Every structure is written in C-alpha cells, then in structure tokens.
Amino acid sequence: MRPEQLLVQEKAAYARVDPPCPYFGTCGGCTLQDLAYPDQLALKRDRIRRALAALGEAPPVELIGLEDPWRYRNKAEFTFGEWDGRLALGYHAARSFWRVVDLDDCLLLPEPVTRVLRDVRDAAVRTGLPPYHPRTHQGFFRYLLVRSSRATGRILVCLMTSPGSADGTAGNGAAVRAVVEGMAHDVVARHPAVESFYWGLTGRVADVAVPEQLILLEGAPHLEERLGPFRIKLxxxxxxxxxxxxxxxxxxxxxxxxxxxxxxxxxxxxxxxxxxxxxxxxxxxxxxxxxxxxxxxxxxxxxxxxxxxxxxxxxxxxxxxxxxxxxxxxxxxxxxxxxxxxxxxxxxxxxxxxxxxxxxxxxxxxxxxxxxxxxxxxxxxxxxxxxxxxxxxxxxxxxxxxxxxxxxxxxx
Ligand SMILES: C[S@@+](CC[C@H](N)C(=O)[O-])C[C@H]1O[C@@H](n2cnc3c(N)ncnc32)[C@H](O)[C@@H]1O
CATH class of the missing domain: 3.40.50.150 (Vaccinia Virus protein VP39)
Incomplete structure (x- = not known):
C-alpha cells in the first residue's frame, strides 16, 4: 500500500478538526494537521506498535509529545519556484515535484523566520532574476535555508542559487555576486536577529539543497544553539x-x-x-x-x-x-x-x-x-x-x- 493510502486508513479511526493553516492540503508538509494533537500521538503510537509486532516482542511503547506543537522547528528549507506566473518561495506542493506553494507563513516555524522568508522573496523579486526550474534547469534562485537558535533567538540564512553566469540568467560572476551581496545586506539590515548570511552555489541537476560552494557574505560563520549543558556551533x-x-x-x-x-x-x-x-x-x-x-x-x-x-x-x-x-x-x-x-x-x-x-x-x-x-x-x-x-x-x-x-x- 502507498504511504498516502496507508495514512488515510490510519486517520479513519480519529475525528477530524479544522486545520489552522490556510495552506493545509495545498502544501505537502503537515499531513496530520486535521487531527487533534493527542490523536496524532495515538496514531503514531499505534503505528510503532503495529510495526514492532513483526518482531514478536512487544514492550510498552512510550511516545513523548511536545508541550506546544506549533512553531517548534529550528530549521526550514524553502524552494524557489513559480506560482500564478510570479516568483514564489515556499514548500513543494502536495503530490508535485515542480510546483511550489508561495508561503507567507508556516505554523511550524518561529515568526522571525517567516518574516525573513517574506523579505528574501521580496528582495528576490526586486532583482528581476528568475527562479530555477527543475525541468528546464534554467533560472537563478534555488533554495533558502533558515536556521534559528531556540537558546539565543539568532538566525542563520543561506540563500542557494545556480552559479548564474553558466546559464546566462544573471550576467557575469561579478554581477551575480553584487546582486546576492545586495540581498544579504538588505536582509541583515532589516533583521537584526540574522547572525550570518551565506550564499550557496549549486549547479547540480538533482533537487537537493546541498551547495557545492558556500560563501559567508555577512556576519559570523556559526550559529550557536544550546542542548542540555552543551553549547553547539552550527x-x-x-x-x-x-x-x-x-x-x-x-x-x-x-x-x-x-x-x-x-x-x-x-x-x-x-x-x-x-x-x-x-x-x-x-x-x-x-x-x-x-x-x-x-x-x-x-x-x-x-x-x-x-x-x-x-x-x-x-x-x-x-x-x-x-x-x-x-x-x-x-x-x-x-x-x-x-x-x-x-x-x-x-x-x-x-x-x-x-x-x-x-x-x-x-x-x-x-x-x-x-x-x-x-x-x-x-x-x-x-x-x-x-x-x-x-x-x-x-x-x-x-x-x-x-x-x-x-x-x-x-x-x-
Ligand atoms: C540521522 S543523522 C544522525 C546525526 C547524529 N547522531 C545526531 O543525533 O545529530 C545521520 C548521520 O549519518 C551520517 N551518515 C550517513 N551514512 C553514513 C555512513 N554510511 N557511514 C557513516 N556516516 C553516515 C550522516 O552524515 C549524518 O550525520
């Protein structure tokens, strides 16, 4: 059975609630938002129990939930694309490899992160450069990665683009760099919480947000998070x-x-x-x-x-x-x-x-x-x-x- 069919079957045992996110169903992310949080946990606990039954041993399964199941994510990875003929920045649409849902907010992310998302999109639109298209392999803007530290509230941004001059969309290397430096400068000026702004370049055909080259354009090289007693540089x-x-x-x-x-x-x-x-x-x-x-x-x-x-x-x-x-x-x-x-x-x-x-x-x-x-x-x-x-x-x-x-x- 395909994972989507399995999920429909699993959800059938639970009452539905109104999902608070306006992108629910369009965006491919939060497929459990239409269940109350205690029911989400019950569904997941049942799934673990069923899977473990194959081992013929069933110790009690404990599932620890999150006290506040919203705005908890410390990292977001957005994709550039097109929506209604305009440059869009957000998550992949449900059941689609190409379409990107243009997001103004995501209820899994801290609000300062979604403010950065909106500003980076506006700055990208102002450059007039096109988003990358994974089918034609043309275009400039590819991904935006944003990390935030729960401990300090600071933010790290990494804007990923194609090398630019290679596909003729953004002129020569120096011009490309000036465009991205301008965006970095704007974002850092508008968002004092942004600790670092990286530029990642990737000419990969595969749709993976892993750049071949990383350049620190503004700020410190690392973001600091704390886990238990440890200070962790990211x-x-x-x-x-x-x-x-x-x-x-x-x-x-x-x-x-x-x-x-x-x-x-x-x-x-x-x-x-x-x-x-x-x-x-x-x-x-x-x-x-x-x-x-x-x-x-x-x-x-x-x-x-x-x-x-x-x-x-x-x-x-x-x-x-x-x-x-x-x-x-x-x-x-x-x-x-x-x-x-x-x-x-x-x-x-x-x-x-x-x-x-x-x-x-x-x-x-x-x-x-x-x-x-x-x-x-x-x-x-x-x-x-x-x-x-x-x-x-x-x-x-x-x-x-x-x-x-x-x-x-x-x-x-
Ligand atoms: C799920 S992460 C776990 C990271 C870490 N334990 C933590 O809690 O943050 C999986 C890690 O496995 C590494 N990895 C993947 N395949 C590997 C392999 N065949 N040998 C060694 N490391 C591998 C990845 O680089 C990644 O850091």
Whole structure:
C-alpha cells in the first residue's frame, strides 16, 4: 500500500478538526494537521506498535509529545519556484515535484523566520532574476535555508542559487555576486536577529539543497544553539534534530538507559556533530564517533573543545567500511555500549556484522524510519538471539507531520 493510502486508513479511526493553516492540503508538509494533537500521538503510537509486532516482542511503547506543537522547528528549507506566473518561495506542493506553494507563513516555524522568508522573496523579486526550474534547469534562485537558535533567538540564512553566469540568467560572476551581496545586506539590515548570511552555489541537476560552494557574505560563520549543558556551533549544512527541546530529551533518555561503566567504551555511529558522544562522555572512559561527512566532524571537534569534552575521538568514513578494521575496533576500541543513528535507509549489512562481532552489552538504535528500524532489530537479534528488546521510546520531533523518531534498546 502507498504511504498516502496507508495514512488515510490510519486517520479513519480519529475525528477530524479544522486545520489552522490556510495552506493545509495545498502544501505537502503537515499531513496530520486535521487531527487533534493527542490523536496524532495515538496514531503514531499505534503505528510503532503495529510495526514492532513483526518482531514478536512487544514492550510498552512510550511516545513523548511536545508541550506546544506549533512553531517548534529550528530549521526550514524553502524552494524557489513559480506560482500564478510570479516568483514564489515556499514548500513543494502536495503530490508535485515542480510546483511550489508561495508561503507567507508556516505554523511550524518561529515568526522571525517567516518574516525573513517574506523579505528574501521580496528582495528576490526586486532583482528581476528568475527562479530555477527543475525541468528546464534554467533560472537563478534555488533554495533558502533558515536556521534559528531556540537558546539565543539568532538566525542563520543561506540563500542557494545556480552559479548564474553558466546559464546566462544573471550576467557575469561579478554581477551575480553584487546582486546576492545586495540581498544579504538588505536582509541583515532589516533583521537584526540574522547572525550570518551565506550564499550557496549549486549547479547540480538533482533537487537537493546541498551547495557545492558556500560563501559567508555577512556576519559570523556559526550559529550557536544550546542542548542540555552543551553549547553547539552550527553551520548551514549541520545535521541537528528539528526540535531542540526534544533532541535534548532524546539524548538524555538514551544515555540514561545505557550502563557503559566509568571505565567503559562507547561507540556513537553516524554521530553527525557528535552530540550523543558529548552526552555519554562524562560516563565512560572513551567514546568513538564515526560519521561519513568530514564537515560534521570538523564542527564536532570544535564543539568538543568548546565544551571541554576531551575523551571523544572522531573518525571520518563510512561506518560499514571503517569497522572492517577488526584489529582496532575489537581490541583497543571494543565497546561496552553502541549507539547507532543511521539515515532513513538504516544499517548496512556489513555494519550489522561488525556490531554483532563486537557484541556490546547494549545497543541503542535511534531511527527516523520505523520500517528500517524493525528490519535491523530483526537482523541483530537473528545474529545473536540473546539480545532482547528492553525498551522502545519515541519522541515526537515533528508534530503535525507524519514523521517520527524512535529509540529502541537491545540488551543481552
Ligand atoms: C540521522 S543523522 C544522525 C546525526 C547524529 N547522531 C545526531 O543525533 O545529530 C545521520 C548521520 O549519518 C551520517 N551518515 C550517513 N551514512 C553514513 C555512513 N554510511 N557511514 C557513516 N556516516 C553516515 C550522516 O552524515 C549524518 O550525520
């Protein structure tokens, strides 16, 4: 069954409410907005229970909601496009790859962020340059990424465009740069909360908001957020859970369930900025963090020194490849506990084999995809049947939307 059909079936059990957002149905984002928040949580809890039934074990599932399920997101990624023949800036329309809903507000974002969105769109219109079209690959403006810090209220903006001169839409390189610098200057002048303005250039054909070149045009290179006791520097491309308050709860809960021992070793696999490693560091002798993106690890190292965390060692590379060095990982770095937080696709079979070879006492699995979570828990338990599912806890990082973040703990 397709995900949209499944969602219609799941929603049938609940009363509908009037969605407060005027873009509901047109915009592809918040598909659960027409359920009351307690019903959204019940639907998600049921979904986890049904998925876990495949494992033949059903520990109680706890789902922690958000006290205020609106204006919680710390990062937004908007796309430029056309709406009624005008330049538009917003989210992809429901069931469409090309159409972009022109937004004046988004109820998941803090209001200062949506004010920046409107001003960037107005500034883009004033330049007279066209939005990029993903079918023709012509046009200039591509994406706008806006991060905001819950702790400081400060904002980081990254405007992404095509290189400009390559497709003839914006003249030569110097002219293009002057246009974007003018926009950056205007936005910073109008919004004192904007700490940094980046320009990202991308000639990629794929519709992904990851620039090949990043230029800091105004302000500081990093935005500072606080998670629990930690000060965290962020970059436009850093991975951070979308709801800072829930991220702190998730990491506190995960680390609270782990018992590595003061002389123990922990692995933080798919560590991103190393946040889980930081939460674990005070309770172990050493944490090893692995991530495939060197730019995450550069910031992880900076954040470790900013927070006085000294017993964490980061390694750049793919988990499934790095862990093949069994002499190191099964001797010097042999873990008492392992935390994994992979992308949607879940764990590579070689990563599963290496974790099983290390045979940690506990494996904490954080997942944004319940299907791959259940598949991988099944593979880990098949590989070593004495692992039992000791706890499942989910955190609603994404109220109003269909997404879910789940933590499962295996113990032997
Ligand atoms: C869901 S994020 C988790 C980040 C981090 N644990 C956190 O809580 O902020 C997944 C991370 O896996 C990394 N990644 C994806 N595939 C990988 C692979 N095969 N090996 C190592 N890291 C990978 C990405 O760069 C990303 O930082």
């Amino acid at each position: 970059h436009p491309l850093s991975f951070l859970q979308p709801t800072s308050v829930q991220a702190d709860r998730l990491y506190t809960t995960v680390c609270g369930r782990l018992r590595p021992g003061a002389d123990g070793v922990a692995w933080d696999l798919y560590c991103g900025l190393g946040l889980i490693a930081f939460y674990l560091a005070s309770r172990v002798r050493k944490v090893y963090g692995i991530d495939g993106e060197p730019h995450h690890l550069e910031l992880a190292a900076l954040n470790a020194s900013l927070n006085g965390v000294r017993n964490v060692e980061f390694r750049a590379g793919r988990v499934e490849a790095l862990l093949l060095d069994r002499r190191f990982w099964l001797q010097e770095a042999k873990p008492d506990v392992v935390v994994v937080d992979p992308p949607r696709a879940g764990l590579h079979p070689r990563a599963i084999a290496s974790i099983l070879a290390a045979r940690p006492a506990q494996i904490a699995y954080l997942s944004c995809n319940i299907q791959s979570l259940v598949r991988d828990l099944g593979a880990l338990r098949t590989g070593f049947p004495r692992y039992r599912l000791a706890a499942v806890q989910a955190f609603d990082m994404f109220p109003q939307t269909n997404h879910l973040e789940t933590f499962a703990l295996l113990e032997r």
